[in-house]
Amino acid sequence: MKTEDIEIKWQKKWEKEGLFESEPSKKNKYFMVFAYPTISGTLHVGHARSYVIPDVIARYKRMRDFNVFFPLGFHATGVHTQTILTEVSKDLKNATKYGIYPKAAAKFKTPLDVDKYLEMNMIKAFKRIGLSLDFRPVVSTIDPQYNKFIQWQFKKLRNAGYIIQKDYRVAWCPDCNSPVSLDSAEMDIKEWKGAQIKDYVVIKFRLGDAILPASTLRPETIFGVTNVWINPNERYVRAKVDDEKWIISEKAAKKLKNFGKNVKIEEEIAGQELLNTKVINPANKKEVPVLPGEFVDADEATGVVMSVPSHDPFDYIYLKKVAPEIKPIQVVETKGFGPIPAEELLEKYNVKYESDPKIEEITNELYKIEYGGSMLSSIPKFGGMEVSKAKKEVEKWLRETGNADMVFELSAKPIYCRCGSEIVVKVVKGQWFIDYSNSKWKESSKHCVEKMNIYPPQYKKELPGIIDWLIERPCVRKRGLGTKFPFEDGWIIEALSDSTIYMSFYTVSKYFNEKKIGLEDLTDEFFDYVFLGIGKPKSDWKKIREEFLYWYPLDLNSGGKEHKSAHFPLFVMNHVAVFPEDLWPKGIFVNWHLIAYGKKLSKHLGNVVFWDDAIKIYGADTLRLYMSHGANQWEDFDWKNEECEIYKKHLETIDKVVKEIMKNEPKKSKEHIDKWFESRINRIIEEATAAMDKNEIKRAANLIFFSILTDLYWYKKREKINPEILPVWLKLLSPFVPHYCEEIWNKLGNKTSITIEKWPSYDSEKIRLKEEAAEEEVRTILRDVEEIKKLSKIMRPKKITLFVAPDWKHEVFNAVLEGIELREVIKKYKGKEKEVSNYYVKLQKRKPLEEKFLKAHEMNHLEETKDFLEKELDCEIEIMSAEKSNHPKSLVAEPEKPGILIE
Structure with a gap:
């Protein structure tokens, strides 16, 4: 039989027998999920790595006699499907970059059509690679039953005081007329680039009857300003901003409207016209000149920058070039530095020109150093104050006295929405948030993390810090598919906020899909009882709650490293907010990304290898082995077609060895070499089991697929291999290459599925160090003789x-x-x-x-x-x-x- 036929044969058999459909039992349970796939196109090999590794874990846990619940859901919230629909509506050929056949795309009429088509294809793909999923509870985030669940969750969050509303700056898509999330998961955006929102303090320098508003990230240094920079080659405007006259860059004037400002442009001004004028520093009423700075980005903040050469390396170098007679003014005292620390660091790193790329690194270093310093004692009001405190206090003072305002920028740009529009920063009136800044909530969440099993262990150390870093997060948007916000019409709950406790819904979803409960049953009272034990049960509620309590809490949540800063901390915090402590999650597994030939997988780069295509070329088991062993699970995986071909040949080699062993007759008595291999296999079982228990998938695969094969080659060289070892080896191989193992297991005369066989246990008494040392000596002699032959x-x-x-x-x-x-x-x-x-x-x-x-x-x-x-x-x-x-x-x-x- 062809490899494809063997794989499909066993996939059908697993499905027919319901092998992965889990029900409560007396066994120890293991409930695990992977972050459900976003409906944004056909699956590619990057997804394969994200899903194969958890499947290897699930199969291993079953063989360790756990009752494994491994369900599936889909994340369709947002504008992904609308974007696909828009693109294929323009040209059906665009469908191919999403892995969709143009003929199928021609039938798309609504975003829901796109969603259901891709969901169906993903289920086929999951089955085709042999994922051991329970498909009965399958649900999508846009299904009405799921929407009711999320609305219940949000009511719980609001009752706990975690849903708030206020005017706030957010990343905003003008076309979607909606806030978007800036995070590495890229739910709402095409490419994150590490972008966050920067808060600029705008300090109002007086220029006659107008204001020249200079933007800064360090308001505490206002007392050291020697001049103001403008770009002489850019266009500026005199505009009425609310009740004041501002002189700002033409580009800045357009942005101010997004911050709730009334802006009316009165006249255009060439940057050159502003040179050699003088402005008044509002902090000390001193005059400072306006100087030319061609480096000033007119598209950043106001297009006007204040200069503090004593504490900014770039300002120091540039000022020496254009106005060397102006002396720097010290503001901050820092241990180990004199009055002009910028000059000292430039000399230390031998930087003499503003074009030197090291200058940015030096600037960041100085900012960090000075953050731990204090304000110069001679500075009125703030003298001697720690810089970390003065930064906030000076800003507050300037704003209270009417001498400062705020503008906002993205730290990386341009950033694009999934719909294709460029993201801007906007101040939204009455924006809804989840208040992740709540200190008590953070402390409880960190307590949860302390008790969790987190892989890799380093992330367990990082996660509390990430939780500390979280602030209020916008939780709704205006456009796209998803759950209607229950507290104000016109809003949809955004993509990350509706996917934090979805694991708890799978039990309910199974009963819903089996039509044992209907949409009308999914009331707040229902969810209160099933999840929290509050109230009196109706009809089947008690049975559903019992099943929920059997499976919960979640044992393992698996997802890519893009979820480290967003999904995983929100997953922990929302569980802590909604559920009692005994139902808080127990584990997180982070896997790293897959790239191709050193570059990020991207539809735009055209380097995407689609899942289905890879399986057709290499086979499902080859793909599974490559995903498991091709790189450490906590390193980025660099896909190469030729490497996948090597893994295919390695499986063919294993098959050849297996079939040779199958021809051998069982031995009546064991010789030294049989005892040697018995020792080796027991040692490998011990080490592979320890690796699997720590989710070190690559290490386990290396022992099982490569170390054993190397030992078998030696065994074969010494004597005929005892076929009694074959069932043990097949069981070890099974979580990684289940289709092949099922086929050979069946040919050995077994009637059961190898999937539900017990994982081999090692016998420490059979690990014979003398036998292993003796064989290693013989191997070493052969190697040494070859070397001596060459030398002699x-x-x-x-x-x-x-x-x-x-x-x-x-x-x-x-x-x-x-x-x-x-x-x-x-x-x-x-x-x-x-x-x-x-x-x-x-x-x-x-x-x-x-x-x-x-x-x-x-x-x-x-x-x-x-x-x-x-x-x-x-x-x-x-x-x-x-x-x-x-x-x-x-x-x-x-x-x-x-x-x-x-x-």
Whole structure:
């Protein structure tokens, strides 16, 4: 049978038998999910990595006798499907970049059509790669039953005081007329670029009857301003901003309207016209000049920048060029620095020109250093105050006295909405938020994190800090699919806010899909009872709650590293807000991204490898193995077609070895080599089990697919392989390449599915260190002989003598290992003091030493393998104790490393 036929055969059998459909039982449960896929196009190999690794974990847990619940949902909230619909409506050829056939796209009439088509295709894809999912509870975030659940969640959050409303600046899509989320998950945006909103303080410098508003991120340095920069090559305007006259860049005037300002442009001004004028610093009423700064970005904030050369390296260099007579003014005192720290750092890093790329790094370094400093004692009102405090206090003072305002920018731009429009910053009146800044909520959430199993462990250390960093987050938008906001018409709950506790809904979803409950049953009272035990149950509510309590809390939430800063902390915090502590989540697994040939997978770059195409070329099991072993799960995976081909050939090699073993007859008695492999396989089972328990998938795969195969090649070289090892190996392979293992398991005469077999357990008594050491010595001899042949140029030796280390060397070796002092050792060896002393010192330099196990058995073992060595090396072999020869090669013999003489 073809690989494809074998895979489909077993996928159908699994589905027919309901092998992955889980019900409560007396077994220990394991409830896990992966972050449900966003409906944004056909799945590609990047998704395959995100879903295959959790599936390997799920299959392993089943074999460890856990009752595994591994359900599926879809994330359709937002504008993804609308964007696809818009693009294919313009040109059906656009469908191909989303992995959609143009013929199918021609039938799309609404975003819902796109959604349901892609959901259906994803389910087929999940089955085709062999994911062991329970499809019965499948649900989408735009389904009406899910919408009722999310509305209940939001009512709980509001009752707890976590839903707030206020005027606030947000990232905004003008076309969607809606706020968007800026985070690495890229739910609302096409490419994040690390963008956040920067809050500029705008300080009002007086210029006659107008204001020249200079923007800054460091308002506390206002007392050190020596001049103001404008770009002489840009267009500026005189505009009435609310009740004031501002002179700002033409580009800035357009932005101010987004911040709720009334802006009326009165006249245009060339930047050159502003030069050589003087403005008044509102903090100290001193006049400072307006100077030319071609570096000023007219599209950033107001297009006007204040200059503080003592504390800004760029200002210092540029001012020396255009107005060297102006002296810097110190504002901040920092330990280890003089009055002009910017100058000191520039000299330290040998930076002389403003074009030097190191200047940005120096500036950031100085800002961090000075944040821990204090204001100069001579500064009125704020002298001696810590900079960290003064930053806020100076801003507050300037604003209260009418001398400052705020403008906002994205830290990286341009950023585009999923709909294609450029994102701006906008102040929204009455914007709704989830208040993640609540300190008590944060503390409870960090308490939850303390008790969780988080992979990799480093993320467990990072997560509390991320929770501390969270602030109010906009939770609604105006456009797209999703759940209607229950507290004000016209708003839809945004994509991250509706996907934090969805795991709890899967139990309810199963009953809904089986038509045991209807939409009318999904009331707030229903959810209160099922999830919180509040109120009196009706009809099947009690049974649903019992099942929910069997599965909850969630044992593992798996998702990509893009979720580290958003989904995972919100997942924890929302569980803490809604559920009692005994139902808080227990685990998080973060997997890293997949790129292709060193570049991010992108429809725009055209380097996307679609899931279905990869399976057709390489097969599902090859893809699964490549995803599991191609890179550490906590490193980015660089997809290469040629590497996937190598994994395909490796599976073919395994199949060839397996079929050879199947032809062998079982052995009636075990020889040394059988005991050696028995020891090796038990050791590998022990190590692979430990790796799987820590979710170290690559390490486990390496042991199971590569270490065992290497050992089998050696086994085969020594003797016929005992076929009794085959069932054990197949079980170890099964979580990774289940289709192949099912097929061979069946051919061995088994009637059960290998998927539900028990994971092999290791027997520590069968791990025989002496057997392993003996075989490793033989392997080492063969390698060493090949090296000596090359060096001696005796490529076809007639005889090889192996000098076995004398007993005294074994004894000295063990003495060093046990820490016995030289003077005690020498007492036993009168007449050999010099030899013993030299060997002892040599071993001391080689520490740490590994224990040697053969001792007196070394000679016997080599005699037993003499025939094998003669066959492999095609010459006469003599085994001799080093004590019986004076040849120089006999003197170098050491425990488990004979001296080798080639003749």
